[in-house]
Amino acid sequence: MIHGPLAPAPGQRFSEEVISRIGQLVEEGEMRVDARFPSERVLEARWRVSRLVIREAFRALEIQGVVESRPGGGRYLRSDRVPDPARLRRLRLEAGREQLLQLWETRETLECKTAELAAERATPEQLEAIAHPLRLLDAPPSEALRHTDPNRLFHLAIAGACGNPLLEDMVADLLARSQATGFRALLELEDLAALQPEHHPIFDAIAAHDPAAARAAMRRHFEGLRGCLRAPALLAAAR
Amino acid sequence: MIHGPLAPAPGQRFSEEVISRIGQLVEEGEMRVDARFPSERVLEARWRVSRLVIREAFRALEIQGVVESRPGGGRYLRSDRVPDPARLRRLRLEAGREQLLQLWETRETLECKTAELAAERATPEQLEAIAHPLRLLDAPPSEALRHTDPNRLFHLAIAGACGNPLLEDMVADLLARSQATGFRALLELEDLAALQPEHHPIFDAIAAHDPAAARAAMRRHFEGLRGCLRAPALLAAAR
DNA sequence: CTCAATGAACTGGGTTACCCAGTTTTAGGC
DNA sequence: GCCTAAAACTGGGTAACCCAGTTCATTGAG
Numbered sequence: 451m452i453h454g455p456l457a458p459a460p461g462q463r464f465s466e467e468v469i470s471r472i473g474q475l476v477e478e479g480e481m482r483v484d485a486r487f488p489s490e491r492v493l494e495a496r497w498r499v500s501r502l503v504i505r506e507a508f509r510a511l512e513i514q515g516v517v518e519s520r521p522g523g524g525r526y527l528r529s530d531r532v533p534d535p536a537r538l539r540r541l542r543l544e545a546g547r548e549q550l551l552q553l554w555e556t557r558e559t560l561e562c563k564t565a566e567l568a569a570e571r572a573t574p575e576q577l578e579a580i581a582h583p584l585r586l587l588d589a590p591p592s593e594a595l596r597h598t599d600p601n602r603l604f605h606l607a608i609a610g611a612c613g614n615p616l617l618e619d620m621v622a623d624l625l626a627r628s629q630a631t632g633f634r635a636l637l638e639l640e641d642l643a644a645l646q647p648e649h650h651p652i653f654d655a656i657a658a659h660d661p662a663a664a665r666a667a668m669r670r671h672f673e674g675l676r677g678c679l680r681a682p683a684l685l686a687a688a689r
Numbered sequence: 690m691i692h693g694p695l696a697p698a699p700g701q702r703f704s705e706e707v708i709s710r711i712g713q714l715v716e717e718g719e720m721r722v723d724a725r726f727p728s729e730r731v732l733e734a735r736w737r738v739s740r741l742v743i744r745e746a747f748r749a750l751e752i753q754g755v756v757e758s759r760p761g762g763g764r765y766l767r768s769d770r771v772p773d774p775a776r777l778r779r780l781r782l783e784a785g786r787e788q789l790l791q792l793w794e795t796r797e798t799l800e801c802k803t804a805e806l807a808a809e810r811a812t813p814e815q816l817e818a819i820a821h822p823l824r825l826l827d828a829p830p831s832e833a834l835r836h837t838d839p840n841r842l843f844h845l846a847i848a849g850a851c852g853n854p855l856l857e858d859m860v861a862d863l864l865a866r867s868q869a870t871g872f873r874a875l876l877e878l879e880d881l882a883a884l885q886p887e888h889h890p891i892f893d894a895i896a897a898h899d900p901a902a903a904r905a906a907m908r909r910h911f912e913g914l915r916g917c918l919r920a921p922a923l924l925a926a927a928r
Numbered sequence: 929c930t931c932a933a934t935g936a937a938c939t940g941g942g943t944t945a946c947c948c949a950g951t952t953t954t955a956g957g958c
Numbered sequence: 959g960c961c962t963a964a965a966a967c968t969g970g971g972t973a974a975c976c977c978a979g980t981t982c983a984t985t986g987a988g
Binding site: 463464499500501502503520521522523524 | 972978979980
């Protein structure tokens with residue numbers, strides 16, 4: 451068991467250090483799933499931080515479903531996947547070429563499936579929800595569209611028609627990450643704009659309830675996307 | 690903008706109610722990405738809760754990358770996907786037949802890909818990491834294995850060999866969720882045990898660096914898994 | 929000897945009042 | 959107008975409280 455005062459790395463919060471320590475407890479086998487944690491007061495004394503810090507850490511873990519807090523009854527470990535704050539921060543900061551390709555690879559994996567399922571299961575209302583951003587995409591860019599990305603809405607609507615909320619949620623999460631400003635510098639924006647018509651065959655296949663065609667069209671779309679990645683040589687030259 | 694005191698639903702924390710309100714601010718367009726939040730003191734007065742509650746909420750969002758806190762400089766919205774605590778809790782609690790199928794559908798989508806990629810990219814060390822739990826799986830169940838699920842280790846090792854940390858992470862997350870005790874009652878455990886030999890063809894295809902075969906073997910594995918789902922009629926009769 | 933009632937000790941939830949160091953903003957002086 | 963210095967503000971953290979619900983050991987009745 452870890453004792454002694456905390457010394458978070460610069461830029462890191464005490465509560466994040468506490469989460470790391472909780473992660474260590476799990477890794478070292480001192481805490482198994484469904485085991486009860488020492489009380490706030492005990493941890494406060496052991497780690498020499500105020501209860502506020504302890505509670506911030508547990509609250510974050512509780513919202514992620516890793517820990518369950520029972521008022522008056524203590525806290526319990528519910529999952530052995532305790533997130534590592536430092537690792538999360540690192541993943542968020544580095545927005546390189548490699549990271550974008552990994553993001554796209556994951557998106558392609560999931561979205562080929564959502565397109566396939568949408569072709570099987572989409573209701574007329576859901577089809578309309580997919581068609582709507584498509585019309586916005588064709589229209590000339592206007593001020594009203596500044597904060598509503600039709601591209602994102604299109605992919606989101608397909609995920610929403612796949613009938614699997616979990617799948618939908620993961621796609622939505624990846625889409626949000628794709629929007630990170632750090633990635634924008636890696637893309638040839640003109641090529642990206644030229645890619646917009648590619649959305650139509652995806653919709654057509656879904657509307658025609660043709661799963662195989664929908665998957666294929668989505669695959670082609672992601673292949674085209676990879677073509678918009680600025681060449682590394684150009685990136686180096688730009689510096 | 691929302692004023693007035695908070696009234697969290699029973700069993701819900703004040704900080705979760707605060708997160709919900711922050712989510713509302715984003716939904717209603719009062720907070721855009723990169724916008725600065727009102728200070729702790731202002732929100733404290735507006736929502737009539739203590740700073741502790743405000744800070745617990747923001748800390749949870751910060752760790753998830755939704756918010757960035759700059760000591761002395763305020764807090765900023767970094768993503769428009771503010772999680773809904775009530776929704777998360779609901780998703781976690783309901784462990785029905787439908788949820789398990791959705792979980793498996795998502796796992797199949799991702800793990801067919803990780804198997805394919807592992808067949809392309811796995812190093813000798815990674816192959817060994819996949820083979821190890823396979824040997825444990827063949828051995829008779831012993832006390833030492835009580836807390837190390839070889840099945841989970843096997844799937845995890847394949848994900849670890851796919852060369853995409855993001856994909857690996859998502860698979861690891863889904864595997865942890867699959868372990869939820871609520872799902873155990875839905876499974877025919879004898880059928881599940883009989884399914885173990887199915888892991889071998891997956892490993893063989895990966896070891897042979899045959900992506901198509903690896904994908905196909907993983908697909909068959911998940912088809913077999915679906916056969917272990919207890920029939921709804923039996924479930925009703927058991928009550 | 930068993931078992932249920934009881935009450936003390938403990939646990940998490942929440943509040944208030946502080947102090948600190950870094951960032952913004954503002955007001956002054958030039 | 960422009961730069962500087964001070965004041966105001968912001969998030970980070972601590973300490974001492976109070977509350978309501980849970981745990982658990984003790985105790986007293988059967």
